[in-house]
Amino acid sequence: MKGATNTKWVTIGLVSSWYASNIGVLLLNKFLLSNYGFKYPIFLTMCHMTACSLLSYVAIVWFKTVPLQTVRSRVQFLKICGLSLVFCASVVSGNVSLRYLPVSFTQAVGATTPFFTAVFAYVMTMKKEAWLVYLTLVPVVTGVVIASGGEPSFHLFGFIMCLGATAARALKSVLQGILLSSEGEKLNSMNLLLYMAPVAVVILLPATLIMEDNVVGITIALARKDVNIVWYLLFNSVVAYLVNLTNFLVTKHTSALTLQVLGNAKGAVAVVISIMIFKNPVSVTGMLGYLLTVLGVILYSEAKKRAK
DSSP: OHHHHHHHHHHHHHHHHHHHHHHHHHHHHHIIIIISOOOOHHHHHHHHHHHHHHHHHIIIIISOSSOOOOOOOHHHHHHHHHHHHHHHHHHHHHHHHHHHSOHHHHHHHHTTHHHHHHHHHHHHHOOOOOHHHHHHHHHHHHHHHHHHHTOTTOOHHHHHHHHHHHHHHHHHHHHHHHHTOSTTTOOOHHHHHHHHHHHHHHHHHHHHHHHSTTHHHHHHHHHHHOTHHHHHHHHHHHHHHHHHHHHHHHHHHSOHHHHHHHHHHHHHHHHHHHHHHHOOOOOHHHHHHHHHHHHHHHHHHHHHHHHO
């Protein structure tokens, strides 16, 4: 009985940490890129990936959080590089969108991930779902269309970036299933991050130097005026790693389905907290659109479960 109680509190603690890190990194990114005026999303993403590289190594090699899985061939490494490229596109696009859109709206757009996953799965693997699964995607997409029309702070470029980030996130999950499907190549999420993050840094470094002119010099100059920027970037990068760590641990202690349900609720919590903090204007139409999308995602999850 005592063991069951301890397990329950461990699970509650992990879920709370997962919520805090997921919502925390989202709000910190928004604060830095929009409110604080640090307009360098690629450099910010590179900071995240650098922290993920270092902390993944410490967690796996030093603390042995999970057993170390090795890359067994050049082909497997090239597949990981491909996934890392898509991963970079997703994170950078998401961070760019936060410069132009409120968190509440990006969460509504991000909720359409199942739609893109279903499309990519069909196009790339010819995997067909039950008709009921496809039917549940109608309110998912309709909700975002309604939310877009009712969003007071709508920005077309930000919307395109947010849509691109959502599509890239779905593409990565489908590609991961295709590229690392054999038993010899499967990696758990922590080991995959260990190998993807350094590749992401190598991709993002030239990108930030070319596209975000003199970002290092500007950041140093900012730090001389306000040393808090250094702590913001460091803390933000550590929290970005904790998102991945807590995601893995919550899945391990619960199930993928529970994680999906918790994820739906997390989006709603993030919307409420962001509106309270940033006080961005919202409309009834926009909120109804978001609620319709969330309802569609819940129905999609149920339809997928029944189709199995």
